[in-house]
Amino acid sequence: MRGRGRGGARGGRKNAFAPARIEDPADARGEYPSEPEISSDSSDASSAEDEEEALPTSKAYHSLLQSLANRHTANTAKGEPRRKRRKLDHSPFPDVESEIEVDAEEESDSGEELDLEPADVGEQEEPVSDVESVHDEEEQQRELNDAFEAHFERPDENELAMRLKAISENQWTTKKLEAAGGRCLLQVPSADEKALSRRRLKSPRDVRLKPRLVEKAQKALGVFNAVEQSIAPSLFEYQDVLFGARTPKNAGRLRDMASLHALNHILKTRDRVLKNNSKLAAASDDVDAEYRDQGFTRPKILFLLETKQACVRVVDSITRLHDFEQQENKKRFLDSFSLPEDKFSDDKPDDFRELFEGNDENEFRVGVKLTRKTLKLYSTFYNSDIILASALGLRRAIESNEKKKDYDFLSSIEMVIMEQADATLMQNWEHAEFVFEHLNLQPKETHGCDFSRVRNWYLDGHAPYVRQTIIFSAFLTPKINTLYNKHMRNVTGRLKYTADYTSGIIESLAYGIKQTFSRFDSPSHLTDPDSRFKYFSSTVLPQITRFPKPPQGGIGVLVYVPSYLDFVRVRNSLVDSDLSYASISEYTDLTDVRKARSHFMSGRHSLLLYTGRAHHFHRYHIRGVKRVVFYGVPENPRFYDEVVGFIGKTVERGEVSRAEGSVRVCFSKWERLELERIVGSKRVGKMVGDRGDVFDFI
Template identity: 45%
Template sequence: MARSSRLLQGTTGSYVDLLTVLKAGQDAEAPQKKKRKLNATSTPPNLPVPNKDIEDSNADSSKVEEDAPVEEEDHEVGDADSTSEDSDDDGEQSEDSFRQHFVTRDAEELSRFAKDPRQAKKSPAVLLDDTIRRSWIQASNDSKEPHRAQQIEDLHLKQRLVTKGAHLLHSLNTVQRDLAGAVSSYCDVVAAIRTVQNASVLRNICMLHALNHVYKTRDLVLKNNAKLSQSDGDGLGEIRDQGFTRPKVLIVVPTRQSCVRVVESIVGLSEPQQQENKARFLEQFSQDDDEDWHQKPEDFQELFGGNHGEDFRLGLKFTRKAIKFFSGFYNSDIIIASPLGLRRTIESGSKKEEGDAAQKVQDSDFLSSIEVVVVDNASALQMQNWEHVEFVFQKLNLLPREAHGCDFSRVRHWYLDGHAKYLRQTIVLSAYQTPEINSLATEHLLNIAGRVQYTPVYEGALTEAPKRLPFSIHQSLLRFEAASVAAEAEARLKMFTSLIVPQLLRGGDSLRGVLIFAPTYLDFSSLRNHLTSALERTAVSFGHVSEYTPVKEVNRARSHFMNGRYGILLYSERAHHHFRYRLRGVRRIVFYGVPENPLFWTELDKRRVRALFSKWDTLKLERIVGTERVSRLLLEKGSDTFDFV
């Protein structure tokens, strides 16, 4: 095992040497036929001690829901005892996107693509329903643009999913049918069209596809097992239908309650006869909404309602009749987790014996064979810590450190060649597009099948703000120049200190009700330091509220701002995202940068608004001023000030 482990770490191209070495020890290390037993299993000798978070999926999985009887034996994916009778084989169809993408994929074509995977060609955007722009990015010459799902046959579903799938498809609008067709074609999808109203529909589309992928993977293995058992391996040639490890679908969500919604979607679509550990899952992951939050905006309630814990992971294992919650990651088909939960699991690692000392190493092998990734509510994940998301994607589809009982004679060639990332499908659902999401797509969404992007046509948040208030609002945007992204922070601060601050201080002692909105914590810190020094010789006092400010200090700052003791209140965007404070006493707002979330522009009551922007704020600016106006604000030469009344 140690020898195969070292070779796996060093392999970068051909798999010939890998198979040669592993076959030499095949008799000693060949995986045994597995039968599920209810008693505890022991750790084989000479293997690293497993990480408890990975093996137990964050909990002891021996407890079973009382009303769900347990079968003495069930057939798992890849079990040698499983037969075709346990599969839901619907027959092989050459047009099936699963077969075209994973089974019949041309190895030479994939090898050519792997040498230069970033030569994509973007087609002009197509307008759907006059509200959504759809862009097709062709990854290779053989990439085929996906078609809209018009009928249930277009989704190529397993028979057990057809009824639920047909009901779902019937309820979809034009844009959602187009997205369903793109998802089922196995191309990458970046959809910045997620709202509170359509979140459940988009989730159901993705979970239907994830279940279909799990079932097709399982049934292909079972069918090949039956062929091997009947023929004793003679005359069948090479059968390669597996990855290094069992997990095939990774679902990344921001909170425990959003994990509950994903599970509800999976259960509703698959309708299993048994759900083991379901009661325990609901106890640990689900909570009732806080009654005090009913006055909060609906997007806040959808994200933070119920259990909004951000550190979790869950393994789901599918058998013929049941779904098992809290299965060990290496025995799971679907993993649902937060970026923070995954990172902590990976970094906690496993113990590796080296001489007399035990050393911990990172263990991300359970992500080595992920074929479908769903990132739900990516805009909310960015408000947590986007670095965790990038960390997880860096660990996907790496060659494993250990064999984990893998039968390498059935591992697909492109896994052994390290090309799995070029076949992995990634689906990103977000409320809006950001540079971070675009960077993730450029760096990690390398699917040979291409990519589809969905972006709304924006009316502009500044047109919505006056509709909510009984008085007129003067909205002004000030443009400044920055040669690069690196130089933008300094240029923005210079614009603020030379133009905005002097105008504010002209009010002297009478200055009150000024809210300064900082987009990032770095901006918040810079402004706090500058205001401290700039106002120390004046009669103007200011308070500050960030996502890290203690509750007691927040209450004091809000109270002093409302009664005028603080003329200025410095407020961070993440504080507003996480708490949605209702700030009283606001007379004017200065947006140090346009907010990432356009809803924030309309939520804060005010009579006068000023905002700074540069060309590097294009995505955010479009959501504020609208798709039609954004080019004029960026390119107009006559003036750098734009007023909207």
């Protein structure tokens, strides 16, 4: 529905984390063509420190490194100064880049004498003192208590098997938690009460972060508020989180918390692989060490975002939480993804401005690669740590090759962050479902993967149950709940936070207009559209035709239809009626929109059909509305308030009295969630289950 973007990357490569050969000239420029290519064996023209290439991992290579380490130690003992070294872009393992330095005096000869000095690891070959051994033991003990270690690195196999069995049988232990401003449910696939206990996190200092992130995180987030404390333990302990109370006011802090967690995960993964690389390099030939610390492919984090401007905000959050000496392709990224965020007037609501201000194009995808000192944008998918994409953009990337779909780059995703699920509902929810269906599948090609380093639960096909899924939404719907039940099945547990709807929004409406809620019989949610149309055609529409027409102007009836399919059905039924009507949908041309609004306001058309998605994308202020009929209950409660407000403004202008204005809402028992947000949880049970079928509010 929104603008169409071009870009993406797909394909394979010989080494799981080596740069892919760029087949298309657009890839060399850091751009994504309309039919993305991620080819086998590509190379990048970046700095040497930021690129990795695979080197043999044989024991002969380890022996060479050991001899070089001995040579370095001997030179240091003699007091010889360190020789000049330059950095090469080789890494003994594909998951990270290490710094390999060559003696400048000898690189012109054979180049055989190397010093291994992995980034952020230091001189691993120095003798270890007793004090250092104690520190190492303390660090190992801290790591054992770390959620990253327990969830990804060293999961208890017996407990994992038990929880997987409980998930397969859909057996969850549920606990209601105290939560500020809402309702919080924690579920774990275990009968063990200890699994339901949580640490209390008051600020980023209470989170087990990498030291280099603590100060920045504390400065950006400070103390967690009451709502954030409700979700922080689950968020940072790798449980699935469905947060159904996102607002424009809390969106920035939620984004920072998720970005901090993603950064922390990448740094811990990277440091662990570097540490194991160093151990393998120092191991003797007769030591058969095994370190399983990787996935099939490099990408670990997937952000599912709605607009390019939202993508810019995530990148800004990442760069505020971590210092990077370089940010490659940043200008190109901002030129393509960012626009000034002041294109709407203040009369537009804050949620609309947050979503659509700036660049609101919704087809995009971009890879982000993190090295020790550099953040690189427009990296190819197979050479990225983070993928930022819209659901539509990612689906286009996967399906760009009709003969051979490539989704192997999603095989090792360990964290999914979906920032605005409610906005995705207004696009095409099938795109989101498509992406989740293609997450953590066994790859069709090896892509140069070193299977001796792949974690066992990847090989066993359990990655979907270890992956953490984080979803933020303004409200929850049956479709979002279905995704929660189907794809958020984390072995550690899952948390669902719902806003408090005790009173609903109807008590805060000050229009003084009669609002009538009419329930119709609907035996099944599958046949609900047919039952709804039958009720509207046989009961509601005849009442509309009987409204007295004033001497000047029309009867001013606006029919709000949430679904486009229902809109088409109702519009077709009006063709042979005596009512003069106009219609505005998300597909209506702007010229036709102006004509429809003008004729409705003047009374030339008595009835105006108006879709929920048209209101979502444009938030029109429609004049001449005297009566409103809701064909279905809006999923977004703000829409109910704004559409009823059309009558309120008509009353203020003196075009109709409050007694003449009216609201009619058609609902069935299958719309409990939508109805609760409007009338409140203390009323919704009676309205859905009582014998009466008409409920009036003023």
